[in-house]
Amino acid sequence: MNYRERIFQQEGASFPGKTYVEAVLEPAFNEAKHHLLHPMMAINKAHLIMLREQELLTDDEAKRIAGALCGIEMEELRQSHYTGQFEDLFFQVESRLLELAPDVAGNLHLARSRNDMGITIYRMVLREKLLVTLASALYLKEHLLLFANEHADTIMIGYTHTQQAQPTTMAHYIMAATDMLSRDIKRLIQAYHTVNRSPMGAAALTTSGFAISRERMRELLGFDELVENSYDAVCGADYLGEVATAVQLAAINLGRTVQDMLLWCTQEFAGLKVASPYVQISSIMPQKRNPVSFEHMRSLLSSAAGNATTVLTMMHNTPFGDIVDTEDDMQPYAWRSMGVLEQMYRLMASVVGTMEVNKDVLLERAKGSFATVTELADTLVRTDQLSFRKSHHIVSRVVKEAMSEQLAANQISLELVNRAAVEVIGRELSLTAEELSLALDPVHFVMIRKLPGGPNPEEMKRMIAARQAVLQQETEWLAQKKQAIANVMKGLDQMTAEWSVG
Numbered sequence: 001m002n003y004r005e006r007i008f009q010q011e012g013a014s015f016p017g018k019t020y021v022e023a024v025l026e027p028a029f030n031e032a033k034h035h036l037l038h039p040m041m042a043i044n045k046a047h048l049i050m051l052r053e054q055e056l057l058t059d060d061e062a063k064r065i066a067g068a069l070c071g072i073e074m075e076e077l078r079q080s081h082y083t084g085q086f087e088d089l090f091f092q093v094e095s096r097l098l099e100l101a102p103d104v105a106g107n108l109h110l111a112r113s114r115n116d117m118g119i120t121i122y123r124m125v126l127r128e129k130l131l132v133t134l135a136s137a138l139y140l141k142e143h144l145l146l147f148a149n150e151h152a153d154t155i156m157i158g159y160t161h162t163q164q165a166q167p168t169t170m171a172h173y174i175m176a177a178t179d180m181l182s183r184d185i186k187r188l189i190q191a192y193h194t195v196n197r198s199p200m201g202a203a204a205l206t207t208s209g210f211a212i213s214r215e216r217m218r219e220l221l222g223f224d225e226l227v228e229n230s231y232d233a234v235c236g237a238d239y240l241g242e243v244a245t246a247v248q249l250a251a252i253n254l255g256r257t258v259q260d261m262l263l264w265c266t267q268e269f270a271g272l273k274v275a276s277p278y279v280q281i282s283s284i285m286p287q288k289r290n291p292v293s294f295e296h297m298r299s300l301l302s303s304a305a306g307n308a309t310t311v312l313t314m315m316h317n318t319p320f321g322d323i324v325d326t327e328d329d330m331q332p333y334a335w336r337s338m339g340v341l342e343q344m345y346r347l348m349a350s351v352v353g354t355m356e357v358n359k360d361v362l363l364e365r366a367k368g369s370f371a372t373v374t375e376l377a378d379t380l381v382r383t384d385q386l387s388f389r390k391s392h393h394i395v396s397r398v399v400k401e402a403m404s405e406q407l408a409a410n411q412i413s414l415e416l417v418n419r420a421a422v423e424v425i426g427r428e429l430s431l432t433a434e435e436l437s438l439a440l441d442p443v444h445f446v447m448i449r450k451l452p453g454g455p456n457p458e459e460m461k462r463m464i465a466a467r468q469a470v471l472q473q474e475t476e477w478l479a480q481k482k483q484a485i486a487n488v489m490k491g492l493d494q495m496t497a498e499w500s501v502g
Helices: 003-011 018-035 037-053 059-071 074-078 089-100 105-109 114-150 170-195 214-220 230-235 238-264 292-315 331-354 359-368 370-384 388-404 414-425 433-439 442-447 457-501
Strands: 155-160 163-169
Touching: 003 018, 018 037, 018 074, 018 089, 018 331, 037 059, 037 074, 037 089, 037 105, 037 114, 037 214, 037 457, 059 089, 059 105, 059 457, 074 089, 089 105, 089 114, 114 170, 114 230, 114 238, 114 331, 114 457, 155 170, 155 359, 155 442, 163 170, 163 370, 163 442, 170 238, 170 457, 214 457, 238 292, 238 331, 292 331, 359 442, 370 388, 370 433, 370 442, 388 414, 414 433
Parallel strands: none
Antiparallel strands: 155 163
């Protein structure tokens, strides 16, 4: 027996080969029956309605096909297993329709192909998953805004290069994270607009010689626009790439905030305390209170970014044609990445919404930190009409001297500042002790930074209110899109059911 015969003996000599089933066909079938069955049936119903309206089917044919569609046992299909009898779920459904409506059900495939039908199914699945992800993103945004409003006057140190930089507020930090999330939401909404376009009517590649209505199919399936060019409709994959890119960036962005908060939970930082439902204990160390919810978020967000990267990598160097690279194999990675991101949005909202902030520790740390000395340099410009660079040199000497004497920032004396001034400009300053104390006060630092986007509490509240208004608009948009899709799906079911008994 030669090697070819041994392979045929192990794999079988007819379709489908054993390993092909195991590695490709069965996993694809299982994904399809879970994710693709409902949109597949919706397309069947919409196509039936359109064919009858275009008088490409008779009333009798339409009624018989409608009866067959209504006779499909959806749960039975969901519970079925891949046997190899049919290539995929599409042919299994078609076979069942032909059993229920012999002779006429075959006309349901008039002027369409698995090409345009498959891409349409994937777009319908993606738009649904995008709306679910967006709902959770808006849920997180809502809770971040509530948290920021609660902490508009919670003074803390802001960091650059992982080093203490300047005093700010918890609200200022959270609003930065919220604005980053808002941009992620915009990208996901834009991805939705790109996805929610109908390829139906493109057929295999070049449309059809039958007088079908692509516009009516768009309307029946709840798409906003057509993918007009029929070649693009079945070959373009950038709609999926746009989703993957938006999800990838959103996961990376949220992961950066998670990393900060995990650090702030340490005893050394002592800024945050995660609520009991989101911590776990050690099996050996009684004192441990591990904020593992943040740890899981960090790793799972990386997995979401990784799955999204896989989508883009699988698209790379594929030919511009209808290919399964962009369909069966790739789509599940996009679904998984969105599913994880959606869960992490909800988990983040719960953890942030219930955690405690140690305001006293954060304030005291800010008072003793040299993070305030930017304002001291600014103050010397005001009180002594120095250039900022001169005042910077003076304050730099003050900090070095204070650190050598192991003084905290709020222990810096006017005498120390004047000694540094004499060394730099040859004279003492007109700065008073009261002005020095105010310049080194982190609360004062924050209060006077009231330019647009600054940490001043009133400015923060203005920003929060503005973003809450945008959140309301986004929430309304989401509700409208969900309702519009629900309405068209309900309409398809009702019309098909009425025809089947008419």
